[in-house]
Structure formats: C-alpha cells, structure tokens
Amino acid sequence: MNSKARILIVEDEVLIADFIYESITEEKDLTVEIAYTEEEALEKFKSFSPDIILMDINIDGIDKGIELAEKRNKNAKIIFITAQNDEKTVEKAIKVKPETYLTKPVKKVDILAAIRIVLLKKSSDYIILKDGYENIKILKSDIIFIKSDKNYIDIHTVSKKYTFRISLENFAEILNDTNFQRVHRCYIINIKKAVKKTRLSVFVENYEIPLSRNIIFDLDFEE
Structure with missing residues (x-):
C-alpha cells in the first residue's frame, strides 16, 4: 500500500503551477501531480484520486475552480489558491468547505504549512x-x-466487510472516537448511522443490532 499523500495542483498559470510543484515535490512523503486545465483535473480526480487539491479559484475562468472543486473525488480536501479576497468570492468558496486559502503570490513555507495541517x-x-x-x-x-x-472482528463498511484478528476491546482503543459506541458485548456501532432503536435493538442503516440491557445507549429516536 502506498502510504504517500497524494497532492494535486490545479492551476492554469504554468509558472505558478511549476513553482508549487517544485516547492513540495522534494517532500519524500508526498506524491505530486499537476492539472493545467479543467479537463485534466476531472481526469486526475478519477485516476490519481488526490488526498489534497491545491485549487486555483479562477482556473479556466472566473470562479471556475470553485465549481470544479464540487466535482472532486470523495474525501479530497481543498486548499484554494486565489488572488481574490472580495466578499462575494469568499462566500461562494465557503460553500465548498475548503480547508484554507493561499493568496498569490504563494510562498513555499505557506504551501507546506497548509498541506501539513490538512494531513x-x-x-x-x-x-x-x-x-x-x-x-x-x-x-x-x-x-x-x-x-x-x-479473537476476530468483522468491520462492516458501506462498501465491504473486513476481518481482522483483534479483540473488540483493543479495536475500540484504536478507534478512540465518540461517534462509535459499544451497544452489546459483541457489537460497536457508528452512532451517526443509527436510524432507529427499540427496547432490544438498534437499527444502523439496514442492520438490526442487539442492544444489551446493561449498556446505556441514548438516541433521540422514539421507541
């Protein structure tokens, strides 16, 4: 498995794109690619599947980068690059939920700091x-x-099931996340995906999970 973080630069000004590339490509834990056009960016969203996208707000036209960011691959984080700071542009960009902004002319230290914070x-x-x-x-x-x-657990996700040799207690320590709660001696659920509960069970998406009587589990659902 490639543990390197994938960074995609989406910038139609070649000199700026190349400067950003040179600024970060020496980082050994990063894999970096460039898209100079909207078409190249859309293709790389699929083929490269970036973890972070450094997105020029005005690629191929005013505010085009904002529209393009909405089409990014799942879970990619956006760092906008812009020469604009007018209120209307900022409000429009906020809807895409970027991690931060970098203003032109961009600096190497700012680029690397932004990437490290996002990672x-x-x-x-x-x-x-x-x-x-x-x-x-x-x-x-x-x-x-x-x-x-x-001594085994099955992790059921939205796409597949994984099986690992580890106790449920040890896995809970690895998760260390309040969005997950143990509702039975054999089950931990993602409470954000819970849709209904009864006296004896809780429904998580399409699954019915048994609910132990001695475990306090409170959801704002009618029983």
Whole structure:
C-alpha cells in the first residue's frame, strides 16, 4: 500500500503551477501531480484520486475552480489558491468547505504549512490495521458497525466487510472516537448511522443490532 499523500495542483498559470510543484515535490512523503486545465483535473480526480487539491479559484475562468472543486473525488480536501479576497468570492468558496486559502503570490513555507495541517487533520479520519504484510486503511465515516467473534472482528463498511484478528476491546482503543459506541458485548456501532432503536435493538442503516440491557445507549429516536 502506498502510504504517500497524494497532492494535486490545479492551476492554469504554468509558472505558478511549476513553482508549487517544485516547492513540495522534494517532500519524500508526498506524491505530486499537476492539472493545467479543467479537463485534466476531472481526469486526475478519477485516476490519481488526490488526498489534497491545491485549487486555483479562477482556473479556466472566473470562479471556475470553485465549481470544479464540487466535482472532486470523495474525501479530497481543498486548499484554494486565489488572488481574490472580495466578499462575494469568499462566500461562494465557503460553500465548498475548503480547508484554507493561499493568496498569490504563494510562498513555499505557506504551501507546506497548509498541506501539513490538512494531513494532520486527515490522519484522525481513518484507521490503519495490518492484514498479513499489508496495511489496510479504513475511513472511519465508512464504518457502519463492528461485530466481534472471539479473537476476530468483522468491520462492516458501506462498501465491504473486513476481518481482522483483534479483540473488540483493543479495536475500540484504536478507534478512540465518540461517534462509535459499544451497544452489546459483541457489537460497536457508528452512532451517526443509527436510524432507529427499540427496547432490544438498534437499527444502523439496514442492520438490526442487539442492544444489551446493561449498556446505556441514548438516541433521540422514539421507541
């Protein structure tokens, strides 16, 4: 598994794009690519699947970068690059929920600092578990529930099921996240995906999970 963070520069001014590339490409834990046009960016959202996108707000036209950012690959974080600071542009950009802004002319120290801050925040969004010689990276928000079977657990996510040799107690320590709660001796659920509860069970998306009587579990749902 490639542990390097993937950075995509989306900038139609070649000199600026190349300067940013040179500023960060020497970082050994980063993989960097450039898209000079909207079409190239859309293609790289799919083929490169960047973790962070350094997005020029005005690529290929005024505010085009904001529109393009809305089409980015899932979970990619946006850092806008702009020469504009007018209120209307800022309000429009905020709707895309960028991590931060860099103003032109950009500086190397500011670029690297912005990337490091975003990567630090992203590191708490997922867990990494070892499966043989391979490291498996699982996004926390994709987890629906975890089921224990003695020394093994099944992690059910929105896309697939993973099985690991680890106790439920140890996995809970790795998660260390208040969005996950143990509702039964064999189950931990993602409470953000809970949709209903009864006296004996809680429904997490399309799954019915047993609810232990001795575990306090409070949701604002009618029983």
